[in-house]
Amino acid sequence: MGEKIVVSVHSPDELSGDDRRSFVECILEGGEVNPATLTQLLDRAHRVAFAKDGGVVQGVAGLKNPNVGYRNQTFKKAGVPDMAEKFARELGWVYIKPQARRRGISRDLVKKLxxxxQGAVYATSADVNQGMHRVLRLFDFVPVGTAYASRDGARAIQLFVLGHEGRCGKDYA
Structure with missing residues (x-):
């Protein structure tokens, strides 16, 4: 490590086989995504982003086209079901390899994505992931609703939204 981090954004159909494998490996390394559905969800994504240092993947993130049922359930669990239909995109799959953390990579990935x-975006983040909460707030995401239990019940999940009631983020040039 030590070269300049290069962030690139792609539609899923533009990915080479190697990039696709690297993306999936990173996400699975994070341990929060169902491996059985990840490749199908990746195919449906709007955009995916890579952060590379010397050509080596250090982090990834995605701008997803969530399944409507999943999106609606997420907003319902947070206690704000009426907001769900306003959000066509989900920011997620943000994962930075441990050796590359605390270098601003998640911020750079989110900015590019x-x-x-193209419209209102939501994201969810575990309550213990305060670093991600800071990044989301930097880009004008706001927490809404109440935190709800994760699937395994081990932590609370907070819903964040961007683009609601005129909030469209800042120009972070």
Missing amino acids: LEHA
Whole structure:
């Protein structure tokens, strides 16, 4: 490590086989996604982003086209079901390899992906992931509803939204 981090954004159909494998490996390394559905969800994504250092993947993120049922359930669990239909995109799959953390990579990935958002975006983040909460707030995401239990019940999940009631984020040039 030590070279300049290069962030690139792609539609899923533009990915080479190697990039696709690297993306999936990173996400699975994070341990929060069902491996049985990840490749199908990746195919449905709006955009995916890579952060590479010397050509080596250090982090990834995605701007997803969530399944309507999943999106609606997420907003319902947070206690704000009426907001769900306003959000066509989900920011997620943000994962930075441990050796690359605390270098601003998640911020850079989110910034690049939001350039492709085309509308209101939501994200969820575990209550213990305060670093991600800071990044989301930096880009004008706001927490809404109440935190709800994760699938395994081990932590609370907070719903964040961007683009609601005129909030469209800032120009982070």
